[in-house]
Amino acid sequence: MDPKDSRFSTQISHLALDIGGTLIKLVYFSPNGDNCEDGSIVVGNNGCSVVQGRLCFAKFETRKIDDCLDFIRLNILQHSGVQHARDKFSVKATGGGAFKFADLFKEKLGIVFDKEDEMHSLVCGVNFLLKTVPREAFTYLDGQKEFVQIDHNDLYPYLLVNIGSGVSMIKVDGDGKYERISGTSLGGGTFLGLGKLLTKCKSFDELLELSHQGNNRVIDMLVGDIYGGTDYSKIGLSSTAIASSFGKAISDGKELEDYQPEDVARSLLRMISNNIGQIAYLNALRFGLKRIFFGGFFIRGLEYTMDTISVAVHFWSRGEAKAMFLRHEGFLGALGAFTSYKDQSHSTDLKPHHHTVERAVVKCSDDDSFRHIPVTANVNDGEAIECSINLV
Numbered sequence: 525m526d527p528k529d530s531r532f533s534t535q536i537s538h539l540a541l542d543i544g545g546t547l548i549k550l551v552y553f554s555p556n557g558d559n560c561e562d563g564s565i566v567v568g569n570n571g572c573s574v575v576q577g578r579l580c581f582a583k584f585e586t587r588k589i590d591d592c593l594d595f596i597r598l599n600i601l602q603h604s605g606v607q608h609a610r611d612k613f614s615v616k617a618t619g620g621g622a623f624k625f626a627d628l629f630k631e632k633l634g635i636v637f638d639k640e641d642e643m644h645s646l647v648c649g650v651n652f653l654l655k656t657v658p659r660e661a662f663t664y665l666d667g668q669k670e671f672v673q674i675d676h677n678d679l680y681p682y683l684l685v686n687i688g689s690g691v692s693m694i695k696v697d698g699d700g701k702y703e704r705i706s707g708t709s710l711g712g713g714t715f716l717g718l719g720k721l722l723t724k725c726k727s728f729d730e731l732l733e734l735s736h737q738g739n740n741r742v743i744d745m746l747v748g749d750i751y752g753g754t755d756y757s758k759i760g761l762s763s764t765a766i767a768s769s770f771g772k773a774i775s776d777g778k779e780l781e782d783y784q785p786e787d788v789a790r791s792l793l794r795m796i797s798n799n800i801g802q803i804a805y806l807n808a809l810r811f812g813l814k815r816i817f818f819g820g821f822f823i824r825g826l827e828y829t830m831d832t833i834s835v836a837v838h839f840w841s842r843g844e845a846k847a848m849f850l851r852h853e854g855f856l857g858a859l860g861a862f863t864s865y866k867d868q869s870h871s872t873d874l875k876p877h878h879h880t881v882e883r884a885v886v887k888c889s890d891d892d893s894f895r896h897i898p899v900t901a902n903v904n905d906g907e908a909i910e911c912s913i914n915l916v
């Protein structure tokens with residue numbers, strides 16, 4: 525098949541967006557990798573074309589939405605020879621921004637959003653990853669990362685905790701069978717917002733870097749601070765457990781400026797992560813769920829965050845419940861929206877092709893696991909997923 529065939533213009537056809545309160549996430553299919561002109565296409569007996577390639581990932585700050593528009597214009601529309609799609613190009617979009625920015629995308633790029641529900645997309649994204657991508661889920665405890673073998677016949681029920689700007693907790697019972705059972709407004713947006721105010725740092729990466737160098741015990745009030753250095757063993761609290769986040773600031777007689785921003789950032793990260801871990805466990809307990817998957821860009825593969833969440837879940841559940849993390853944590857909604865193309869038929873060349881993701885493989889080595897200080901690159905921020913898709 526001629527790569528210039530309209531059915532091959534997958535850069536334009538296979539794109540999904542998740543526009544959240546803080547970040548815009550993009551998932552797009554690129555035949556044989558980024559900007560590749562000659563993906564391999566196999567035409568099946570049934571007339572379907574099977575295209576080999578990659579799912580690529582990119583993210584942008586929602587407040588810098590113009591960067592995202594430029595990216596789509598330059599790398600997706602123009603790559604396909606289109607300046608302005610003149611309302612013919614409909615893409616799957618989810619998240620609050622699919623409503624808020626629909627007019628902007630239509631006006632600037634001629635792209636019309638085909639909206640997918642945010643919770644539905646998150647669940648579809650996680651189910652897709654767990655069923656299709658090997659070594660996607662892992663546990664993290666005491667500095668040890670372990671990939672979890674997912675038994676497709678024993679996947680449900682589970683609790684999905686998505687930590688974005690705010691936090692949603694969803695009980696998942698099957699494909700398309702789910703219920704949002706809880707949430708909290710103390711999420712990634714709280715960490716970043718309070719962090720900016722308290723430490724004067726300018727970005728999430730800066731805040732994470734600070735937190736990496738800090739010591740939360742300088743500001744947090746520990747059980748030992750209250751109990752004269754001893755454990756409160758009768759109720760199972762060790763002297764080093766945090767009794768009150770930021771509690772030392774009550775009586776230290778210090779101003780904000782007297783604390784190191786590193787220590788403030790560390791306490792804040794610990795406070796938010798701990799709280800989410802605890803609420804997640806309580807909700808798992810409500811419904812007897814043993815497996816909790818954590819997603820959302822707040823996690824960013826950060827060891828300290830995952831360790832804090834895992835310890836909270838382990839501690840409160842007395843080892844009964846398990847916290848698990850996902851390699852593509854930040855792109856759950858966008859992936860879910862991407863996979864929903866398969867439910868749709870189309871008519872014009874510029875509309876998304878009907879496709880199904882056939883097979884997906886993430887290449888990963890054992891030493892690539894975590895980024896202490898996350899990469900700042902926008903494009904391909906998640907690991908690309910090798911896959912093939914069916915075009916009909």
Ligand SMILES: Nc1ncnc2c1ncn2[C@@H]1O[C@H](COP(=O)(O)OP(=O)(O)O)[C@@H](O)[C@H]1O
Nearest residue numbers: 544545546547688689712713716728820821822
């Ligand atoms: N580069 C970044 N810029 C801003 N926030 C980031 C970044 N990386 C991770 N985060 C964290 O992730 C959160 C957003 O997570 P995300 O899952 O994208 O949620 P949303 O859909 O609400 O934007 C932010 O509130 C912040 O805590």
Ligand SMILES: CC(C)(COP(=O)(O)O)[C@@H](O)C(=O)NCCC(=O)O
Nearest residue numbers: 544545688689690691692707708709
């Ligand atoms: C409103 C939201 C679903 C939006 O998703 P987000 O952009 O934060 O990923 C989320 O922020 C949320 O669930 N907030 C918590 C609200 C609450 O349950 O109190």
